[in-house]
Structures are given as structure tokens and as C-alpha cells.
Amino acid sequence: MKSFKLLSVLVIVAFLLTACGGAAAPKELKLAVLAPLSGPVPTFGEMTRDGALLAIEEWNAKGGVLGATIVPIVEDSQCTPDPAVNAANKVVNQDKVHYIIGEVCSSASIPISEIANAAKVVQISPTSTNPSVTVDGNGLTKAYIFRACFIDPFQGQVAAKFALENLGAKTAFVMSDQANDYVKGLAEFFEKSFTAAGGTIVGKESYTSSDTDFSAILAKIADAKPDMVYLPDYYNIVNLATKQAKEKGITAPFMGGDGWDSADLDKVAAAGGYFTNHYSPDDPRPEVQNFRKAFETKYNKTPDALAALAYDATNLMLEAIKAAGSDDTDKVKAALEGITFKGVSGTITFDASHNPVKSATILKVTAEGIKFDSVVNP
């Protein structure tokens, strides 16, 4: 029995060694895709994986990168720190990948980024918005970590620009939940950008996430008569606030961030409102329409923002490898820092913190559904 155990261990070790040896052969470039395929947000994970795999398939059809075929290694990182660390250790130490696309959730991307950065593996998170994904505790940028989405407060800046220029608003009222960092960040940046560009904030009111009655705030809005109301919260608050606003006869349009993007958004109540988002499948730009057609042909479903950003992140990575001309991660990272990439979710360049500077999509809510309105550059 003992010898059998020893034998089986030897067999497994030998097997692993050959597997590693095989992987090191030229003409193959490994790319890890870490996505939450189980856990709290499996639909996010599937969309991310599908977007990334579509990009890899397209590159392989064109002959791969640097003459090598791209081999995707998909791991389930569950949107949770522990499985994410295991998945990252596996792809970095065992599969010896040099490039990681993922994760979706900031809570998983942050621990992955620690491992990747230490191992000099280039990581692009498609959708994690937490600033600590690319910046460490001392405020220094993690050299090998990038992201493809804009960070939350950036939406506030874009919304202010859209309100001033496209809606012609001169005065705004800001509603925010001060206990929610996402909402607070958007509201603060909106306020700053709106006043800096010549607008006036006529009122600010906060509420808590358990509130259902917004009548006191709405009475103040009816009294202040602003040109628009900024409410960058999630759909549940938006549903209640916009419904009560309509009943009070408030006509100023409401505007918010990607928290509005939900199947449960009450489109009748929020009709006439706008929100900023990463991407819209109805954007007429050829990049978007080509991507949408390819995605729909392959998977028979409409790509959402997660799929689009994963597709962009993968393309960014491969484009940078091509520009660097070698599999050296130092050169690839330098190439990413200087890249100007025309993607599905906008034209991307990176700032000093490895956050993309890119355009945002403005969507309009109508009673019939959510419609593409315009693209706003920062």
C-alpha cells in the first residue's frame, strides 16, 4: 500500500513536470483569465470570460501574437479573496503565465494584484473600480497592474460636463447617501466639476440607504427649482426618489451613474433621466457594432459592459505585447503605459496611476427602455 502511494505521487509529479515542460515550448503564449464563474456574481464572470475568449479567438484567427498561438487559461476566482489568491498562485507558479486578465470584483482583484505585481506578471482588471487595485497602501502605483474601466468618481466628472454642455443646466441639486463610498465619490466629483465649469449647486441633501420617504428632500427641490438633480445611487433608491418626484410635479431631469444600470430600474418613473456608463450595445461606433455582431454570433446573447470591458482588456494586453515585440513583461508594461488604444468602451490611454483616461457613454432612460444618447470625452 505504501509503495503504491509513493508510486502515485511520483506519477503525478512526473505528469506535472511534463505538463510544465510542454507549456514552456515556443509558439505558445499563455494568458490567464480569472473570473468569478461561481460565487455571488456568476453572470458577471461568464460575460467576462466570454468577452476575453472572443478577443483571443480573433487574435488567433489573425495568426496570434509574436507568431505564437494564444492559449487562454480560465480559472474561477469566485469574487472572493481566498479563491482568488489560490487561482492567482496557480496560474503564476504552476502555469507560469506572464499575463492576467481579471478579476471582476475589487475584493478579488486587489489580492491578485499583490501576487501578480510581486511576480512581475502584467495584470489588467477589466471592471474593478476600487483605487487600491492599481495603487498600493503608500500611494505608489503598482508597476504591473492596470485596469480597463474608469474609476467611480470619474463618472461624476463626466456627468457634470454632460449636464452643463448637453442639458444646458446652470443649477443642480445633489442627493447622496453619505454612508456609501460609491455614491459619495460620484457626488463629490460631480459637485467639484460642476462648480469648476461655472455651474451652481443650489442644494445638497443626504439620506440613508434604508430610507423610503424622500418627501422632505423633494419639497426642497421643488422649492429650489434646479435645472437638474444628480442622484448617483443604485436603482432601488432611484426608483423611489424619481417616482415620488414625478408625483410632486418635479420636472427637472435626474442623472446618475452606472448604479442605475439594472433590469429592476423603474423605467416609467426614471423616464427623462440620464446616467453614465462604460458602454452601450446601441452605440453606433463601428468598433462597438462589430464587437456586438461577433459576440452575438458566437454566444447568441447581447454583450453587456462586463463583456465589452473584458474584450477591451484582452485586446489591450495583446496589443501591448505586439507593440513591445517580446514576451518580456517589463517591455509590455512600458508599452501599456504609452498606448493609445481604440476599444469598444472608448479610446484608452493610461494616467500615472494606471487608470484609463477614456470616454464615457451617456444613456437616456425612456418609458420604453434605456437608449444610447451620446459619448462624452473627459
Added chain:
Amino acid sequence: MQSVSKQQKAPIIVTPNSFLAWIGKIFLIIIGLLAAYILIINLFDKPYLFAQNVINGLQLGFVYALIALGYTMVYGIVKLINFAHGDVFMVGAFVSYFAVERFGLHQWPLKVFPGFDPFLSTAIGTVTTILLAMVICVLLAVTIERVAYKPLRDAPRIAALITAIGVSFYLEYFGLLDFVFSARFIPYQRPFEVVTWYIKDGIHLVEAGIAPPDGAVTISNILIIIIIATILVQIFLQYLVRRTKIGIAMRATSFDKPTSRLMGIEVDSVISFTFAIGAAFAALGGVLYAIAYPSIRTLMGVYPGLKAFVAAVLGGIGSIPGAFVGALIMGQAEAMTSGYISTPMRDAIAFSILILVLLIKPTGIFGEPEKEKA
């Protein structure tokens, strides 16, 4: 031995320290004056905004009154604070949601008899929906009473109180499961459309996309329905408690349970009946609350439940008119806080009221000093 235990009991009676009591009173007077000052300044500054806040407060206050009745009646009869009451309120809202969204119960007359008057159809359908919610909540409350409270009737009161908290958590987190109500915020489909009027030089309808003029005060049909429903409930309860046999039995049970039993009152059914009545009004409150603030989830009953509890304590727990008055005061306190201080402060103010009442007049406005029976 007996005399020893008596001696030990004696020092529990604490005489209030008069100096500290004075400091407390002065502090309260200052706070009261400050509040009055803020309110008066704002009343003269923008009277229409003040009126709007009063109306907003009425809407909340009347819903709290419906919930507070259940707390106060159950406490009056079994001396139990039924913390699961707020969750019965939530179940009422969910029953009406499923009835309206899945089965279209709010329009059944029109479906059964095509060509029925649409207004009457909505009215009858809505009343049916509310009645269904009430029936289901009554069944739920009676079940809770039988399963969780009745076995503990002779246990120390603290045991029943802790059980009530357990039942409350059970309902909330059982509802949170995906196959029950799920953790989502669910947009509530109203059985009827909310119509708003504004008052300025007469009463006018608010039309979609047209803002009411400056200085207008708006009221909605749901506010009027909530006020009428709550007043009807109050009248019904006064009649029930004062004029009917079951009412007399309830009062007798609340006064002295063992003697009532000796007099031939079926104490257990009277207690079940009290729970049932409270649950029915909580269900009515739940449906009206969901229509007024149309987003529901399983934790929606927590805050309205706690605030109604504060209202019941403020009015004097055990007193039916007390619950009503306490709820109206709570509604105004919340509306004024969110109108003139800030919205996140309103929960803090609501629960400060609880602390103040317990410190100053633990029996509440209408409460009678409780005689602790040996």
C-alpha cells in the same frame, strides 16, 4: 427567611436625585426651546414649505398609527412587546405585491365581468387585495402566537420578549431566501395610480411634466386614503373595545387574567383575537405603505416597526388613543427633522424620543402607572 427577603427588596425603590433631575429638566427645556425656535423661524420664512412638511409627516404618522395599534393592544393584554409585528407588516406588503403583480387581483371585477366600471373595479379590487393581505397576516400572527408565545405564557416575561425578537429575525431572514421573497429591492406595482393635487388659489390637478407654481402645496390621493383608513380603524377599535362582548373580555383579560378565567372568559382565544386584530391592521398599514413608498424588501418592516413601537411607548403603551397620538407626533418629528435639520438625523431623533420618554415619563402620554402584580 421571609423577613430577610423583604428587607433585601426594600432598597430597590430608588428616589430620584433631585439635583440631577433639575439639570436634566433644564437641558430638555433648552432643547425644546431650540426646536420651537427653528420651527417658528421656518414657519414664517416659507409657510408653504412648512405646510408641505406637515403633510409629509401626516402620511408617515398615520401609517405608524396602524402599526402602533398592534404593539399597544398586544402589550395591553399579555404585557409582551411583539417585535415580530413589523415583519407581519412586511408580509402584508408582500402578499399584496404577489396578488397584484402575479394574479392581477386588483382588477378582478373587470376580468370576471368585462365592461365593469373601471373605477369601481379598481376600488373593489384594491379592497379585496387589502382584505387578502389582512387574512393571511391574521393567520400568520395567530400561528406565531400559538407556536412561539403561548407555550411561554407562564414563563418570565423576558423569555417571551427574546422569543419575539427571534421570531422577528426568523421572518426577516426566511424572507431573504431566494425562493421566498429574495434579498432584492422589488419595485412595487400599485393597484391604482397615485394622483396628486396642488393647493394654491384653489385645488388643481398636477399634470405630468408641468411643475406646480411657486408656493404650492401638494397632496395625493394615497395620503387621503391613509388618513381615512386609519380614522375608520380607530373608530372601529373604540367601538370594539368599548361596546362589544369581546371588547369587554379583552379589557377584563388585560386587567386580571386569572380572575377573567374564573369568570368564564376564554383567555386564550381572547389573546389570539388580539394578535389577529393587530396583525390585520399591520397588514393594512403594509399595503398602504407599499403603495405610498413603492419599493419592498424583506427588511422593510424593521424601521417602520421600531418607530411605531416608539410611538406606542410615547403615547403610553397599552393605550389605543395613545398609540394614535404618539404616531402622529412621531410622523411630525421625522418630517420636521428631515425638513429642517437633515434626513439622516431623523432616525436618531426618533430613537432619542424613545429614550427621553423612558427617562421622563415612562408611562407615556396616556399611560396609567403600572401596578406590578406580585
